[in-house]
Amino acid sequence: MSDQGPRAVQFGMLQADAQAQGSPSSIDLLKDVQLIVQAELGKARRQVKDILKLTVGSVIELDKEAGEPIDILVNSKRIARGEVVEIDGQYGVRITEIVK
Numbered sequence: 001m002s003d004q005g006p007r008a009v010q011f012g013m014l015q016a017d018a019q020a021q022g023s024p025s026s027i028d029l030l031k032d033v034q035l036i037v038q039a040e041l042g043k044a045r046r047q048v049k050d051i052l053k054l055t056v057g058s059v060i061e062l063d064k065e066a067g068e069p070i071d072i073l074v075n076s077k078r079i080a081r082g083e084v085v086e087i088d089g090q091y092g093v094r095i096t097e098i099v100k
Contacts, residue, residue, distance in 0.1 A: 039072055
């Protein structure tokens with residue numbers, strides 16, 4: 001094997017084929033991708049021995065106070081904050097702030 005060192009490589013131009021010209025935009029390709037959306041009311045850290053003691057009716061104190069905004073996460077990244085709402089017996093989140 002001979003070591004000639006680095007050499008320049010030249011690539012030809014890429015041509016769009018006929019099917020690609022009628023294809024949707026890049027964002028359209030992502031519209032059907034599923035993401036995990038979570039509404040996080042708060043967090044708590046507990047030792048395993050304390051978790052094993054939990055029973056029906058146990059209360060876990062969270063790191064947020066009542067009335068504070070909850071975090072809305074997409075794939076574990078916070079994207080917004082909101083408030084819990086109840087409509088016809090179902091809970092939801094009203095977005096009050098988009099996090100940048």
